[in-house]
Amino acid sequence: MHTARPRQRGFSIVELMVSVVIGLLAVMFATRLMVNGEQSKAASVGGSDAMQNGMLALFSITTDASQAGWGLNDDLLNGCNTRMTDTQGFALAAAMRDxxxxxxxxxxxxxxGGQGSDSLTLYSGTxxxxxxxxxxxxxxxxxxxxGVDSVAPFGFNQGDVIVVAPEPAGAGCTLAQISAAxxxxxxxxxxxxxxxYNTGNLGTNYNGGQAxxxxxxxxxKLSFHTxxxxxxxxxLRATDLAGTGGQPQAVVGNVVALKAQYGFDTRAGTAFAPKGGMKVGRWSAAMIDADGDGxxxxxxxxxxxxxxxIAVIxxxxxxxxxxxxxxxxxxxTAPLTVFGSAVPAGVNASPAQVALAVPNDTVSWTCYxxxxxxxxVPIRNAGWRP
Structure with a gap:
């Protein structure tokens, strides 16, 4: 008489292999889901960082630009080649004239700066x-x-900054500071x-009655900012922030470029009437012969x-x-272009391509x-001239 073997219970090798494969697939899908989620999170957070930094940078610059030109809008001053010294190291921005x-x-x-970042210097008095x-x-x-005609009507005080300008215009101006009441x-x-701002001498001679x-x-409070x-x-380099006259100080991080263009009023003859309002006729990052005098x-x-x-990237x-x-x-995947839109209506755009690479950055610019x-920003003080 033979005794029947008890039937063995458990998983076969095939069933085990199927279970392992299903488990691996589940892990793979879960990992992919987590990776995609982290990538989406990183992109969202990165976009938020760029939004915050860009808006802060642009707000800071445009606040300066909206005040630019106050106290400098007289035809004797605006555009005058000016001599300035500063013991704290601030220097006037250089430009070209013919x-x-x-x-x-x-x-x-x-x-x-070409395809690189520009620098923008804004001047205003108080x-x-x-x-x-x-x-x-x-x-x-x-x-x-x-020696001057009178000091009473014009609010001169000890410590004020002054500019001496020739009259009629044509020669150079000089900036100095009042050292006594x-x-x-x-x-x-x-x-x-x-x-x-003083060296004890203006460094330029001026004729009586002609300056x-x-x-x-x-x-x-002198607001000269670069x-x-x-x-x-x-x-930012600034005359009114301690320690920033000669050495620039960091303001906002993760800003790769600042670009700027002048908006020139190119109307000719009597059509140019600044007291009635300025009108942009041409955009340019370089100075042009805007008044047509050669x-x-x-x-x-x-x-x-x-x-x-103004553009900030x-x-x-x-x-x-x-x-x-x-x-x-x-x-x-490609450099960005700014100033591509034609505004105001009827004024041709002057687009500028901007390189995005940051010097000495070990990560490629394509990863950001x-x-x-x-x-x-209208130069609102441009029309307010005597």
């Missing part, structure tokens, strides 16, 4: 008189005293530790700047990784996502 280097005192001066001025009444041939008809510009003195207000981008950071970069061209077109804080089986990133922020 092939020669000058340092114009104007609402805005752009240093064109004098309550705005365009008020007094005349130099005796020859100035050096020294610390400037003004007398009835004398302004002192002695050198001293408290007077950062004017303009008051730009207190030195501590905005630039270096190594992915928006930077000279490029003369004072009349600076006085034709009606607006500024910000990038995500965290780079994205290359896609699976790809050696390079594809978050961004970028946002472009553009605006147009």
């Amino acid at each position: 092939g020669a280097a000058i340092t114009p005192l104007a609402p805005a001066v752009i240093a064109d 004098g309550l008189a705005g365009v008020g001025s007094t005349r130099v009444w005796q020859n100035y041939i050096g020294g610390t005293s400037i 003004p007398a009835a008809s004398t302004l002192q510009i002695a050198a001293g530790a408290a007077y950062r 004017r003195v303009f008051n730009l207000g207190a030195a501590g 905005w630039s981008v270096a190594n992915g950071v928006l930077q 000279s490029t970069g003369a004072a009349g061209d600076w006085q034709r700047i009606a607006a500024l077109r 910000a990038r995500s804080a965290v780079p994205e990784r290359p896609a699976t089986r790809q050696a390079t990133c594809t978050a961004t 996502r970028y946002r472009v922020f553009e605006t147009i």
Whole structure:
């Protein structure tokens, strides 16, 4: 009599293999889902970072631009090649006039960086008189005293910044600082530790009755600002922020480019009527012969700047990784173009392509996502001239 073997129970090898395969597929899909979720999160967070940084950068610059030109809108000052010294290291922005280097005192001066980032310098004073001025009444041939018609109506105070401008226009201007309480008809510009813009001498002679003195207000509030981008950071040099006169200070990170263009009023003859409002007829990152007098970069061209077109390009804080089986990133595949739209109506666009690579960055620029922020700022003080 044979005893039947008990039937064995459990999983066969086939069933085990099927279970393992199903488990691996589940893990693979779960991993892919998590990876895709993290990539989407990174892209969203990166876009948010770029949005925040770009908006902050553009707001900071446009706030400056909206005030540009206050106190400098007299035809004797606007565009005048100006001499300035500063013990704290701030220097006026350089420009070209018919092939020669000058340092114009104007609402805005752009240093064109080509496909790289530009630098934008914006000037404004704070004098309550705005365009008020007094005349130099005796020859100035050096020294610390400037004889003027009167100081009373124009609010001159010790420590104020002044600019001496020839009349009629054509020669150079000089910036200095009042070093003593003004007398009835004398302004002192002695050198001293408290007077950062003085050397004890204007460095230029002026004939009596042929020069004017303009008051730009207190030195501590003088708003001469230069905005630039270096190594992915928006930077600022300023006369009214301690420690930033000679060395730029970081303002906003992950900003790869600042671009700017002048908006020139190119109307000819009597059609150019700034008191009735300025009108942009041409955009350009470089100075042009806007007034048609045959000279490029003369004072009349600076006085034709009606607006500024400004663009800021910000990038995500965290780079994205290359896609699976790809050696390079594809978050961004080509340089960006700014100023491509034709505004105002009837004015041709002047598009500019911008390189996005940041010097010394170990990560390719193609791994980042970028946002472009553009605006147009009217130079509202340009039309308010005497």
